[in-house]
Structure formats: C-alpha cells, structure tokens
Amino acid sequence: MRQSELFTRTRREAPADEVAKNAKLLARAGFIHKEMAGVYSFLPLGLRVLNKLENLIRQEMLGLPAQEVSLPALQPKENWQLTGRWDKMTDLYKLEDQSERELALGPTHEEIVTPLVKNYLSSYQDLPLAIFQFQTKFRMEPRAKSGLLRGREFLMKDLYSFHRDETDLQNFYNQVIGAYQKIFVQLNLSDQTYLTLAGGGTFAEFSHEFQTLTPAGEDTIRICASCHLAVNDEISEKQKNCPNCGNGDLETETAIEAANIFKLGTNFSQPFNLTYRDKKGVNQSVIMGCYGLGVSRLMGILAEVMSDDRGLIWPVAAAPFPLHLLSLGQGDSEAIKAAAKLEQNLCALGHEILWDDRIIAAGEKFADADLIGLPRRAIISDKTLTMGKIELAERRTGEKSFLTETELCASLG
C-alpha cells in the first residue's frame, strides 16, 4: 500500500484527553481514533493489526480443535435472569425494545452459548465440544482511561468448552494453556507474560490468567523467576508460594491480564439444564470451561510493552505490514522509480509492504516510520542505488544491513 493514499496521518501530539501510553501512541500513529471514553474506531493500520491478531489466534483455536461461530450482542433478559447475572453484573449495559422488553448488550456469552449447545447436544458421544468466536463485547466501565487496555466496547476471542467430566475439562484446560503460550511466543511477548494462578470463582478453587508485566497494568502479581510462573495477589492468602517449586520468595510486579482460563463446572449448564446421556443412559450435567483473550486489549498491550520514545515497535506477527519501504528523493527521481519497481516485485511475490511514496523531507519520513513502528524498514536513495543495494534497518535494534533485491526477498521469507 502507498502511504500517500492512506487517509490517516501521523500527529506530533497525542490528543489532550488521552493519558494511557498505548492510546497516545496508537492515536498519534493513526491506528485508532477515540470516539468517547473506552470506545475507539480502528483505522486502516489499526484494523490490520486486529486482523493479524485474529488470524494468529484463530489458527490456535481451530487446532484445539474448536469450531468458530458468531453469537449476537443483543441478548434476552430472561437468559441473564436464569443465571442471576441480570442483577449481579453491575457493568451490564441494558436497553429496551420497542415493546419495552429489556435486553442485555453482551459483555460475555455464557448465557447464549449454553442454551445454543443444548439444541445440538444429547449424548456423551457429542462431547467434548469447543466453540469460539471473535466478538465485539460491551461493558459499562466506570473508568475507561487506559486506552485499549480497558474498553467499553472491545474485541474479544471467547471460547467455551463442554465436557463429560472434570478430567476431560482439565485436559482441554491444559491444551488451551498450551495454545495461549504459543500465541504469546509468536508475539514475542512470552518473556514478560506469566501464567498466573488466580481465584477460581464459585465452582473451582483456582483459575489461570496470562499476565503481561507493564506499569500500565491494573493487577499485582507475585512472580517466581525460576519457574516463570506467577500468583495473582488477590489469592495471596490462599497461595503464598510458587505453585510449581514452592519458592516463597516471590517478586511483586504490576501486570495486565491478557487472557484467562476458567473452570465453569455446572454453573451455567445447571440453570439451562444442559445435560447429556451417559453410557448407562443416565442424564448428567455438562461440565464447562471458558477461555477469554482480549484482541483489542492485546493490541494495547503490544503498544505499551513494545515501544520506545520514538514510537511503536510491532512484532512481525502483529505488524500491519512486515516491511516499510522508504524512497528518498524528489519528484521523478531514480529512487522513486526503483522503489515503485521494488514494491511491484514484492507484491507480486505476495509480500505486503507499506511504501512511503510521499515527497517530503527524509527526516519526516524517518520520524513517521519510527512512530508507526513496522518491524523492518527498507530504504532506497541515490546513495543505495549507487551501491546497487537496498538499506535494511530493524526497527527494534536499529541494526542496519545492505542487501540486493534477491537477498531482501529471501530475508522476507
């Protein structure tokens, strides 16, 4: 894509009402636009990041295996009354139909997926079963000042699993932990992301979270450096030591929850009477688990954690484009012709690149490229043309090399 055709522009200053680093950087770089507190538009570059994250997560979910669906945001009050959450959940958006029938605007989908599955599930042979979706969720956040880290409207991957018994749930639970770990590895987030033991709610003693260390986080966790595991401070009474090695000398850190893994047991299957016939023909309650991962929040986490004073630094797996091509030169210079040819050749090979084809000062291009933060930058100038090479720079390390076009293609993989 040619940068001159992008309708967004970078800004020197962040919007005055943004306090969170992720929102400031993403707004300045033209990835997002704030509509009101906790509600953002995703602009072309930002939407590309969401799509990259979605596809990365989707592959891991399909591999579990789980089946993808799309459940609605508008949800009947009756379902929420059945589980007792209509009154209990204080951040639930409620609205009225023309006939004054009350509806919920879904912050989560247990109240929809459980009765849905009831239509298709009868025997033990139908289990296990796992269903996921990418869905816009709504939560009436009292404070929404953390940019994409805490939205009133946000994109989430939610996964629900259905099992015959707790052993089967535990197996699947462990599989999801593995899938999440793979996702964080691909995003270069695994070093600062900790599998964290947390409170389990009404059914189970514990749940698990993936917590990413950042001063912007709202959670306090205590980490075991040797096991790369953590305990959420909320259960410090119950669990004082590392759950793996028993180490009692845990370090306190600030972190944000990137994903969670929860045993629901029969909390939802009972109110909706979701049962299966076991091998003996006896009806049993289905055992459930749920597994959330905030996609737009993950974009915010990446902006918080992978950035410097010059701007964003995307990992390849989440970058809107893996390569930023900068042509330095005026009007119809050789550098621009060579860049146009390179863009064409790379696109023909299936590579996605952002070409800054604007006729502006080199310094401005470099500053914009730093702010936008694509992982690699290729520069074509009169100087590189004389050398017969392309200058390649890594955004993260600043490392430079000079490559031929063939070498550049090979390096893009």
Added chain:
Amino acid sequence: MRQSELFTRTRREAPADEVAKNAKLLARAGFIHKEMAGVYSFLPLGLRVLNKLENLIRQEMLGLPAQEVSLPALQPKENWQLTGRWDKMTDLYKLEDQSERELALGPTHEEIVTPLVKNYLSSYQDLPLAIFQFQTKFRMEPRAKSGLLRGREFLMKDLYSFHRDETDLQNFYNQVIGAYQKIFVQLNLSDQTYLTLAGGGTFAEFSHEFQTLTPAGEDTIRICASCHLAVNDEISEKQKNCPNCGNGDLETETAIEAANIFKLGTNFSQPFNLTYRDKKGVNQSVIMGCYGLGVSRLMGILAEVMSDDRGLIWPVAAAPFPLHLLSLGQGDSEAIKAAAKLEQNLCALGHEILWDDRIIAAGEKFADADLIGLPRRAIISDKTLTMGKIELAERRTGEKSFLTETELCASLG
C-alpha cells in the same frame, strides 16, 4: 472438514416460530440459530457463508479504491442530536451509561465517520476519499419475522465517500454501481437483481437500489424487461417510465433491497462542519455519498432465491464449502478409506471440502446434502470404486458425471 465433527445437526422440521423461508431452511440446515426475533447466531456453516460474502465484497470495495476501517457500535448522543436523527429515527436503540449519559447503538455510521474524517481532511488534495467497514448494526425493528431479511442485529457493509463536487461524487457513484453489479454476477444473482431508481431523500432527487425479485420482499418495483432496470413503486408519481428507454409498460414485481447507493450531499458535512480548502484557499463543504450492502441479508436473499423443496442451493462464491464429499459404506469399508485419501489429497491442494464421514444410511446423507446445498457433491461408494471413478453431481441441475481423481481436481479449478 469432517461432518461428524460439526456440532450442528440438520433438522427435519423448522423451528415452530419461524415463518420466513430463508430462516426455516437455514435453521434446518444448521447455518443459523434464532436467539430472539431478528437476532440470530451464526453457526460454523453460516459463518463460513458470511465470511465468503465479506471477502467477495471486500475485494470490490478495495478496488474502488476504498479503505477499510472498523467504527464502533456505541455512539455519543451529541452526534445524533447534531444531525437531528436522535429524535427523528424511531428505530434507534438508545441506552444509558453508568453516569446516565445517553448513547445510541449504531444503525448506521454517518454520525461517526463524518467527524472522524474531519480529523484527517483539510485540502482538496485529500479528496476524493472512500471508507468502508463490515459492521454489526442494530435497528429496533417493530416487526422482525423475515429471518435474515430484516434483523434487529445484522451484518452490513457500509461505504462512505467524500468529494470536492457533485461531478466527482457522480463518478464514484457510478463506480460503486459497477462494483455492486460485479458482486451480484459472482453470486449468480444478476438475472433477478435490478438496478432500481428510488427516492433520493432530502439532498438528491433520486437514489439507486439493487432489488432482488422474491415474493419474500417488502418492496414493490416496476421493471423494464428490455433494459433490466426498475423503478421503486415509491416514486411512481415522479417516474412513470423506464429511466433508460422511456418504456411506459413496466411490470410490477415484489422484491427485496439488497443494496443501496445514496447521495448525501452536504447533509452530514454541514452539521459537523466538514470542509476542505479548495485551490483558491476557500473553505468548501465536502460532498458525501453512502453505499450500504447487507451481508447477513444477502445470505437470507440467497436462501430465499436459491433453494428448492429439498433445501438450499449455494452459488460457489457464497458456499461454505464448494464440494460435499459423501462416502457410502459401513465402518472400515474401502469407500471410507478412499474418501479419507481423497479428502487428504484435495486439502493438500488447498481445496476446502466438507466430508460426510458419518456411518449412516445413504438416503439420510443425500437428504442432508440436499438440505445443506453445497454446489457440488462427490460420491465414493463400492460401485464407484469398482469403476475407478468418483461420481460428481451438481446440486442445482442434478447433472451427474463420473470422473477420475485427476479430472475431479482439474474441475475444481
């Protein structure tokens, strides 16, 4: 994908509360599940159809060119008051924040996209500009008994364009007509879909719609058979004849609006003071257009128009899978082994297939395949194995042929 792993099942009977043919068929075939009137979940097969439609439409939008964004559902009341639609639009869902601030749940996005663009647009050189999205929309429909044809929550592609003057708007307007025509051609819908002159609202005399003939439609149009054009009955006072050839002998038909194309002029740029500096440095109001296409409605239209008494008949471009593989045989029969091998070979070549690997009666498989309605069906049985061939049948015509695996691969393109 193996059909035995799909959590949905076909049903002989449609849910008792469905009256629309599209909803009955799609629910019976396991594509959708009704949560309440006008609100549906999209199940794995249904979501695949939506994705196919989205990708098809996306390619045409990107080609205009237009840039993809994602705008929020939660919208500030102030924006809707500015355009006067907070009170005027009777089907607008309204809700309240924790601080009792009122919000709209977006049925359309002019109130968001216009002020958004204001942040990035200053000069005539920034125009024209076109922005589109795929978004879940909400509309408080008083009657929602038409399945996917009229939803309270529905998926829509909306496109907004911004221009210096009306000539430029008209050029783009014609381009979108062309893009929409290509979409209907690819869906095999162009024969029964008419470019229809309709009322233009407050700014323009006319707008255009794409109306697809179906008894399930809510609109009455008058068609000119020779020009393949139509006039919406709502403007029969103003426009009595075919707008192209002047033919006054138009045939009255029932149809459903699949897409619309609207000149907004300065209706939205004025309240939001969206202007650009022209070549002389004078501020001018931006001229706008908007272009809607209902994605979930299109799925409903396909189900209404392309189906018979046995079930759905998807066009290749919208089918959840282009090929349905049926293996006939018991347990570990040769047919099942051959089907497993064929599935593997086809997947390795990048073909997506649904393999009915269930051990059930052949008649049940045929009935399910008819209901699900994939465009082509490949049958492997002891009979076809003896012949060394695969039986291929077209869902629409019933036409049969016997092919070798190499021939089958070649026919899949």
